[in-house]
Amino acid sequence: MKKALSLMLILTIAFGVIGCSNPQEMTKDDIVDKVYVYEKDGCGGNFTIEIKADGTFCYYEGFLSSHIGLGEWSYSDGILTLFEKIPRINEAHELEEVINSYHFSVEEDILIFVEKDSDNFRYVKIKDGEKFLVNHSL
16 A cells, blocks of 8 residues: 555656656747748738748738848847848948848747847837747738
């Protein structure tokens, strides 16, 4: 009887530890080929970010925006970083490229904006902790 109770106690503790362990870490395969929609209003419509499997992304801040952001992304240690190359004319009237970067922590089907060390978008200003959710209807 004591052996059975001991075994039950050990199994209960083991299952408790397993149940409290961290969920499986997200990989880059979990975030690609999805369109994420900003939880608030965009610029006259949905603000969307599309993460593509080829290492590129595009974003569109809404119907009233003429800007479509393009670039490359990287994913490491639960942080997705978007790198947008923006051409501009500098003070010497030469064409140069500015690289804006946007950082997001990643949870299942959610991108959470990390304001620290991030640039902000052109028309819609995203605050720390605001979310982009996967649009499952697309």
